Amino acid sequence: MDHEPDREQRYSEFVALLARHDVSIRRFVRSLLPSRDGVDDVVQDTALECWKKFSEFNSDGSEDSAAGFIRWACVIARYKALSWQRDKARDRLVFRETVIERLAQAAIDGLDQQELEQSAIESCLARLPDDQRRLILSVHSPGQSIAAIAQETGEAARRLYSKVNILRKRLLECVQQRLAAEVGNG
Amino acid sequence: MDEATRTRIFKAIDQSISPAEFDRLQDAIEQDDEVLTEYLRAITLCESLSEIAAGQSAAELTAPDASPGRVPQTESMQRSVARRFTFGQLAIAATLLLTVGSVAFWLGQQRNRTTHVTDLGEQTEPTRESQIAGHATLRRSVDLKWPAHGSTYRDGDVLSHGPLRFEEGVAEIDFFCGATLIVEGPAALHIESDWSVEIARGRIRANVPPAARGFIVKAAGSEIVDLGTEFALEVKSENARVEVIDGEVEIRGGEYDGNHLLTGQRQWLKGSDTPESLDGLSTFDELQRRRENAASERFAAWQAHSHELRQDDRLIAYFPVAGTAAGRVVRNEAATGAGLDGKLVGPVDHATGRLGSTSVGLKFGRPGSRVRTRIDGEYPAFSFACWVRIDSLDHVYNALFMSDGYETGELHWQIHNDGRLMFSVMVDDTQKVRHFSELEQREVETAGLARVYYSEPIWDISKSGQWFHLAAVYDPAGRKVVQYANGKQVGSQEIIDKFYIEKLRIGAAEIGNWGQPFRKTPWFSVRNLNGTIDELAIFAAALTSEEIAMLFQNGKPLGY
Numbered sequence: 001m002d003h004e005p006d007r008e009q010r011y012s013e014f015v016a017l018l019a020r021h022d023v024s025i026r027r028f029v030r031s032l033l034p035s036r037d038g039v040d041d042v043v044q045d046t047a048l049e050c051w052k053k054f055s056e057f058n059s060d061g062s063e064d065s066a067a068g069f070i071r072w073a074c075v076i077a078r079y080k081a082l083s084w085q086r087d088k089a090r091d092r093l094v095f096r097e098t099v100i101e102r103l104a105q106a107a108i109d110g111l112d113q114q115e116l117e118q119s120a121i122e123s124c125l126a127r128l129p130d131d132q133r134r135l136i137l138s139v140h141s142p143g144q145s146i147a148a149i150a151q152e153t154g155e156a157a158r159r160l161y162s163k164v165n166i167l168r169k170r171l172l173e174c175v176q177q178r179l180a181a182e183v184g185n186g
Numbered sequence: 187m188d189e190a191t192r193t194r195i196f197k198a199i200d201q202s203i204s205p206a207e208f209d210r211l212q213d214a215i216e217q218d219d220e221v222l223t224e225y226l227r228a229i230t231l232c233e234s235l236s237e238i239a240a241g242q243s244a245a246e247l248t249a250p251d252a253s254p255g256r257v258p259q260t261e262s263m264q265r266s267v268a269r270r271f272t273f274g275q276l277a278i279a280a281t282l283l284l285t286v287g288s289v290a291f292w293l294g295q296q297r298n299r300t301t302h303v304t305d306l307g308e309q310t311e312p313t314r315e316s317q318i319a320g321h322a323t324l325r326r327s328v329d330l331k332w333p334a335h336g337s338t339y340r341d342g343d344v345l346s347h348g349p350l351r352f353e354e355g356v357a358e359i360d361f362f363c364g365a366t367l368i369v370e371g372p373a374a375l376h377i378e379s380d381w382s383v384e385i386a387r388g389r390i391r392a393n394v395p396p397a398a399r400g401f402i403v404k405a406a407g408s409e410i411v412d413l414g415t416e417f418a419l420e421v422k423s424e425n426a427r428v429e430v431i432d433g434e435v436e437i438r439g440g441e442y443d444g445n446h447l448l449t450g451q452r453q454w455l456k457g458s459d460t461p462e463s464l465d466g467l468s469t470f471d472e473l474q475r476r477r478e479n480a481a482s483e484r485f486a487a488w489q490a491h492s493h494e495l496r497q498d499d500r501l502i503a504y505f506p507v508a509g510t511a512a513g514r515v516v517r518n519e520a521a522t523g524a525g526l527d528g529k530l531v532g533p534v535d536h537a538t539g540r541l542g543s544t545s546v547g548l549k550f551g552r553p554g555s556r557v558r559t560r561i562d563g564e565y566p567a568f569s570f571a572c573w574v575r576i577d578s579l580d581h582v583y584n585a586l587f588m589s590d591g592y593e594t595g596e597l598h599w600q601i602h603n604d605g606r607l608m609f610s611v612m613v614d615d616t617q618k619v620r621h622f623s624e625l626e627q628r629e630v631e632t633a634g635l636a637r638v639y640y641s642e643p644i645w646d647i648s649k650s651g652q653w654f655h656l657a658a659v660y661d662p663a664g665r666k667v668v669q670y671a672n673g674k675q676v677g678s679q680e681i682i683d684k685f686y687i688e689k690l691r692i693g694a695a696e697i698g699n700w701g702q703p704f705r706k707t708p709w710f711s712v713r714n715l716n717g718t719i720d721e722l723a724i725f726a727a728a729l730t731s732e733e734i735a736m737l738f739q740n741g742k743p744l745g746y
């Protein structure tokens with residue numbers, strides 16, 4: 001049997017699903033690794049593995065199967081994240097396997113809430129006074145490492161870091177409240 | 187959750203955590219669902235912040251005024267999605283597995299994805315309808331004093347779910363269901379929904395029209411369900427009572443469950459105190475009167491400042507619309523005189539200004555709405571400052587003050603529909619500049635060398651109807667462009683050599699729209715403001731940030 005045209009079509013379908021869920025997969029992987037290091041590697045391994053196993057994934061092009069894809073991909077990503085951390089366990093801080101399992105389960109359970117959470121973050125951010133919003137965004141912008149600020153020992157850096165943490169906590173509380181309200185209002 | 191755990195979470199994310207602390211965090215994640223959830227939420231927050239920050243800092247050097255057909259679709263969301271998409275390595279790895287044709291397809295997908303997300307057709311999310319979280323509006327207030335910690339609001343703001351506290355003053359709050367509360371401070375409320383509010387402290391008068399029947403006020407362990415018209419409530423730490431002013435309420439829960447109260451009847455919900463009636467409460471008329479008085483004081487104070495400002499010899503033109511009479515001309519009150527008066531053209535209406543019912547503003551809202559003036563001369567620097575109420579940003583570019591056309595030395599001051607202020611000066615209209623057009627997916631040639639200086643976003647639909655003091659300082663000698671909103675800096679950029687220009691001009695120009703009298707086609711770009719302007723000052727000098735802050739302070743309306 002000639003598989004080529006069929007394979008081509010499956011591939012386009014795969015690429016479309018991957019493109020659509022890239023952000024979710026990336027976020028999922030990030031939440032299982034202790035830092036951004038390795039996220040690219042794990043996402044890449046996951047994508048390749050997903051393609052290899054794509055024939056096992058039943059897709060009929062429906063919304064349900066699109067939602068199924070992300071869950072399926074996350075399960076694969078979880079294994080990839082586990083094995084990446086196993087490799088690195090000797091030379092850096094990594095999560096225990098039991099912790100990764102718990103994080104993975106909770107993150108998969110939370111996939112449905114992603115959009116709500118994103119819009120809660122955006123509106124909480126919009127509520128911050130201008131100068132605070134500027135500060136929090138500036139330390140999170142590319143090239144600016146909050147980690148570098150956190151590791152500096154100077155008084156000014158410490159003050160800045162604690163200010164940033166206060167803002168992040170405030171944002172978290174706000175997001176928490178908004179999500180609770182969202183559930184409450186059906 | 188304790189502070190230490192929270193701090194540990196952020197330290198872990200920031201990679202500054204010690205091995206011992208990391209172990210404790212792992213224990214907590216395993217043992218406590220709350221910590222687990224919080225950790226995931228913190229990760230999501232930090233990732234989102236990075237993405238939003240990345241989206242905002244994408245440098246932009248294009249000159250949109252030169253190509254009116256270009257409509258950038260790059261909302262910050264899409265920009266950040268584009269940045270996140272880095273499957274390049276996978277594409278290379280994939281060549282091992284796939285035919286050349288498929289890889290070409292893959293790469294094609296990538297290119298589309300990183301430049302123009304909406305081209306992906308069915309793979310994209312539908313455009314998200316704009317949404318605001320909230321249940322009520324702070325309609326108006328007098329002398330509100332907000333606590334040092336906690337949210338603060340301005341008149342007209344949407345109030346969302348959660349606490350609302352103030353120490354002094356009176357606020358009138360319209361719930362979306364139609365119920366209105368007048369609340370006297372010190373007050374502590376918790377807004378629960380369009381239909382319910384909990385009062386922990388404060389004196390309240392609730393007006394409930396038929397459309398809002400069933401509105402619930404919770405206090406002292408009971409629910410007061412309004413069955414129509416008006417009741418008063420006072421909640422203190424030691425006692426709480428309700429009194430029906432007109433109509434009927436039902437009490438649910440607590441000691442008096444099932445009680446109905448009719449006009450004139452009172453009930454202590456908790457504790458008891460004097461038998462006096464609650465008649466000291468503010469009424470709607472009183473609030474209105476107090477507000478009017480406060481507004482006219484503010485107006486008088488502004489007028490004094492405005493008269494003083496007219497003496498400033500750096501002024502090129504000054505239009506204090508708020509204090510002028512209705513007519514088809516808006517007077518230039520600077521020493522430069524009547525030659526610079528603005529002429530109202532097309533559908534420009536007089537509306538209430540920012541300083542209460544006696545003040546006047548110019549309402550723009552339709553494609554033909556404009557105020558025209560002509561300001562000749564050459565200037566070494568510009569400072570523009572205006573008070574504007576933005577109702578919506580309907581167009582891609584929304585005009586504040588624009589020179590006609592766009593010739594060398596002339597300026598454009600406008601607002602992008604993503605809420606960023608834009609200020610630009612044409613540096614050389616004889617040059618042709620090539621740049622990459624996102625819309626057309628190719629290099630396009632546009633006439634003129636200019637740079638648009640953007641501020642950070644200052645507006646979104648939740649700010650609709652609020653008054654803003656906006657300012658832009660274009661300072662060639664100081665080599666910088668600084669923009670302000672409500673007295674605070676919201677953008678500062680360097681003028682690099684390539685975009686340096688010494689002699690600035692205005693020429694024929696418009697407030698609230700863009701005139702293109704010499705265009706070669708019948709078509710014109712729609713850039714009218716949808717909103718109201720009630721003061722505009724133009725200086726031939728670079729004002730300092732202290733001076734801009736002072737303009738804001740001297741002119742701010744009530745509640746700012």
